Amino acid sequence: DHIENAFLYAVQVCNYAGEDAFSDPDKLEDIPGAFEKLKELKNEEWKLIKIAREKEQKQRQEERKKQREQEALKRQQRYQEEKERKQRLHEEIEAGKKAETERKEREMQSLEVEIESLNSEGTPCSDFEKMASRIIDEKLNFAAAVKVCAAGLKMHPSSLNLRRLQGIGLCKAESYKKSETILRKLVEDHPEYGDGWKALGDMLNAKHIDKYDPASAECYENARIAYIEAAKTAAGSGDLDQTLLQLRGAFA
DSSP states (O other): OHHHHHHHHHHHHHHHHHHTTTTOGGGGGHHHHHHHHHHHHHHHHHHHHHHHHHHHHHHHHHHHHHHHHHHHHHHHHHHHHHHHHHHHHHHHHHHHHHHHHHHHHHHHHHHHHHHHHHTSTTOOHHHHHHHHHHHHHTTSOHHHHHHHHHHHHHHOTTOHHHHHHHHHHHHHTTOHHHHHHHHHHHHHHOTTOHHHHHHHHHHHHHHTTTSOOHHHHHHHHHHHHHHHHHHHHHHHTTOHHHHHHHHHHHTO
């Protein structure tokens, strides 16, 4: 306020001196002093403005610095939270893998006992077929299904179904080369076996899941023809159940 009042006073002196210069020449002597005072006041005003601006700039810099520190702290917190989340997820996955491994080991031990019970002489072929089918359908352990089929074929080497199930078990275990060898040999030996052709087609589709394989379509067509021929044979013998079963296979 004192700077503003002094500034107004200096302006008034200049105006007064200018108006009365002719009536009172002594007034002219006050003009240089008034201008000098005005200059001093103006300089002091600029200094205060500069100080205020510097203070404001410093305050803004401190605020920006504080904001950057807060943002860095938030980023660090988010990074730590994400790191902890990934660690928990990794631990959960590892725990799940361990639990799955332990479960499969228990299942395999149980299956080993059941398989061992089948190795007695005189075990019917149907027992091996049922166990192998159950293991495959329930996705318990495909290697065990292959083992059951191998054990059954030692006692019943003429079983087409055990050979088919052995090929399917190898396919499910992603041993495609071995599976294809077994299934191709099966349909070569028994081209009239529709289930064998279908299993071979399914195996080729699984093997080439990312692209179309014309060989699988050929297998399905051969299966359809074999089912129809088997249905005709069953119908000729008066076996209605077998006829319907083969027709379902042909048009599945």
